[in-house]
Amino acid sequence: MANIKEAQEEIIENFSMFDGDMEMTIGYIMELGSKLPEFPEELKTDENIVKGCQSKVWLSADLIDGKVVYKADSNTAITKGLVSLLLTILSGQDPDDILSADLYFKEKIGMNRFIGTQRSNGFAAMIKQMQIYALAMKAKA
Amino acid sequence: MxxxxxxxxxxxxxxxxxxxxxxxxxxxxxxxxxxSQKPQSVIDALTHYYDSDNANIHRGIHTLAERSTTAFEDSRKAVAKFLNANEVEEIIFTKGTTEGINLVASTFGRKFISEGDEIVVSNLEHHSNIVPWQLLCEEKGCVLKVIPVNNQGELIMEEFDKLLSDKTKFVSVNYISNALGTINPVQDIINKSHEVGAKVLIDAAQAAPHVRLDVQSMNCDFLAFSGHKVYGPTGVGALYGKRELLEKMPPYQGGGEMIKDVSFSGTTYNDIPYKFEAGTPNIGEVIALKAALDFVNDLxxxxxxxxxxxxxxxxxxxxxxxxxxxxxxxxxxxxxxxxxxxxxxxxxxxxxxxxxxxxxxxxxxxxxxxxxxxxxxxxxxxxxxxxxxxxxxxxxxxxxxxxxxxxxxx
Structure with missing residues (x-):
């Protein structure tokens, strides 16, 4: 699978196709979200809710063969699409790589412009939670 | 019509x-x-104040201070007219509706509402007409009662009738719900509240841009609105209060403007409305509010x-x-x-x-x-x-x- 940098490059390239058209970009983000694997109902607990999001995001992580594998869901389609971007980049990577990841794709795809400040604060909360999981997994590994 | x-x-x-x-x-x-967005006349009034008249109000003796004071007080007259208040002194400038409600809760509330007394709000209220009363209830041990709404989003007036008693000291409701747009039967609420001796505040934040307000015919005790929802600038609003009540109420905040004389052996307070206007206000915004009200009156x-x-x-x-x-x-x-x-x-x-x-x-x-x-x-x-x-x-x-x-x- 692609490493963190390669995965980001691919996302940046895919987003560049829309040439800044916000409607098409949002449509694409929602489409990505709809492709996320189903999130188990029993994992929709208060502990798995990411705080700081306007909409609800559930995030869980497992350590499989030394890699952090994330699962996520959201009650809004756009947020689900956004969290799916993070899963594409970070899920299945080494805990150390996740902790030291430079997620430059956010600026490159103009996250703020498309999603607004409040939502990108929620986005920051998601990243933070993913790194907290990675840190916990690292201690376990 | x-x-x-x-x-x-x-x-x-x-x-x-x-x-x-x-x-x-x-x-x-x-x-x-x-x-709401702002018409050019409001933007011009703001700009004109800053490029021609800017000076602190009320105590200056120079020309600019005279100009800004006159414009500021003209705006108060415009608000009094907009609300059909009996007297200009019954208009207090605030930051907005929220501050107006907080002012009443902190002054009238603290002085005249005690343990066991009841305050009535409705289920339609904005947080700004709930939380100030909750704070007061926490401090004084009074009780907050809520008028319920039906499935259409209308107040259930039969339930309101049941909430009223001689324990009811204050009723604070919005004229128009911000979330749903429901126009409430405020006249009925005011009349019934007065029958049990309760005072009434009308949150007119949403009403000011949509209906003609007349505090004398409504006979409400207080009414608060925000400038920015009625085509005016942000950071300015007004609170109307009946003179007899405003005079009995303690000051809201301490500072300049609200005093007559300050001494370490005791300070005397200014007359209304200045007693409630501590500190330098948003002068330019207050002045531009008049242009906004003129816009509404013209149409x-x-x-x-x-x-x-x-x-x-x-x-x-x-x-x-x-x-x-x-x-x-x-x-x-x-x-x-x-x-x-x-x-x-x-x-x-x-x-x-x-x-x-x-x-x-x-x-x-x-x-x-x-x-x-x-x-x-x-x-x-x-x-x-x-x-x-x-x-x-x-x-x-x-x-x-x-x-x-x-x-x-x-």
């Missing part, structure tokens, strides 16, 4: 902000219940309301055809607010997609979480119309909604 046709195109020309593109589409601004509140009502009816008609449309709040008597949900679509998603199409609406709980809880929802999409909005914009909005819904059903 005589039809007073407004020339909407010429009104739109007075609002420079409306003539722009957002995300490549002409801006359609339907977030008027959050804040007349009645003509504005008529146009907005037409927009509301038109929107209701077209929205029926949107797949999965569910209105939240269907009161018989409503201001130009449409709060709704679309089956299976989260309001945040809808808001984002509409923004991509250049349409500004509000999504979320609208600072009325207890009301959302009542309807067992997290929030709604809210479109609110103003005098400068048009039927063409509503048509565009409904088309945009339909295409957004398609994105989800695809």
């Amino acid at each position: 005589v039809s007073t046709e407004l020339d909407i195109e010429s009104i739109r020309k007075q609002f420079p902000i409306l003539h722009q593109e957002v995300n490549g589409k002409p801006l359609i601004y339907f977030d008027n219940a959050a804040t 007349t509140p009645e003509a504005i309301a008529e146009h907005e009502h037409e927009l509301l009816e038109y929107a209701n008609e077209l929205l029926k055809d949107v797949d999965g449309f569910q209105p939240v709040g269907t009161a018989k008597n409503k201001a130009s607010v449409v709060s709704f949900l679309i089956d299976g679509v989260h309001p945040f998603d809808l808001g984002q997609i509409l923004d991509a199409k250049g349409i500004a609406v509000r999504t979320g709980h609208h600072c009325a979480q207890p009301l959302m809880e009542r309807f067992e929802i997290e929030g709604t999409v809210r479109a609110s119309f103003s005098v400068y909005n048009t039927k063409e914009e509503i048509k565009e909005f409904v088309e945009a909604l339909k295409s957004a819904v398609k994105m989800f059903k695809a």
Whole structure:
């Protein structure tokens, strides 16, 4: 699978196709979200809710063969699409790589412009939670 | 009622902000219940104050101070006229409705409400007309009672009657609900509250841009509104209070302006309204508020309301055809607010997609979480119309909604 940098490059390239058209970009983000694997109902607990999001995001992580594998869901389609971007980049990577990841794709795809400040604060909360999981997994590994 | 046709195109020309593109589409601004846009006359009044008259008010003896003081006090007269207050001194400038309510809760409330007394608000209130009273109840041990709403989003007046007793000391309700647009029977509420000896505050934040206010005929004890919702600047609002009550109330904040003489052996307070206006106010914004009220008076509140009502009816008609449309709040008597949900679509998603199409609406709980809880929802999409909005914009909005819904059903 692609490493963190390669995965980001691919996302940046895919987003560049829309040439800044916000409607098409949002449509694409929602489409990505709809492709996320189903999130188990029993994992929709208060502990798995990411705080700081306007909409609800559930995030869980497992350590499989030394890699952090994330699962996520959201009650809004756009947020689900956004969290799916993070899963594409970070899920299945080494805990150390996740902790030291430079997620430059956010600026490159103009996250703020498309999603607004409040939502990108929620986005920051998601990243933070993913790194907290990675840190916990690292201690376990 | 005589039809007073407004020339909407010429009104739109007075609002420079409306003539722009957002995300490549002409801006359609339907977030008027959050804040209205400002006509050129208001922007000019603000600029004129800063480029010609800026000086601190009331104590200066130089020409600029004289000019700014006169303009400031002219604005107070304009507010008094706008509300038909009996006396100019009954108008206190505030930062907005929120501060007006807090002022009354902290001064009248602290002095005249005690343990075991009851305060009545409604389930339709904005947080700013709930939390100040909760704070007071926490401090004084008084009890907050809530007028419930029915499924249409109207106050259940029979339940209000039951809440009233000789324990009721204060009733604080909004004239128009910000979240649903329900116009409340405030006259009935005021009359009935007075019968048990309670004082009444009307939160007119949403009413000021939509209905003619007359505090004397309403006979309310207090009324608060915000400048920015009535085409004026942010950071300025007014509180009306009956003279006899304002005079009995202790000061709100301490500082300059609100005193007569200060000494370490005791300080005497200024007369109303200055007793409640500690510190340098938002002078420029207060002055520009007059221009906003002039704008409303020129068009007349009645003509504005008529146009907005037409927009509301038109929107209701077209929205029926949107797949999965569910209105939240269907009161018989409503201001130009449409709060709704679309089956299976989260309001945040809808808001984002509409923004991509250049349409500004509000999504979320609208600072009325207890009301959302009542309807067992997290929030709604809210479109609110103003005098400068048009039927063409509503048509565009409904088309945009339909295409957004398609994105989800695809």
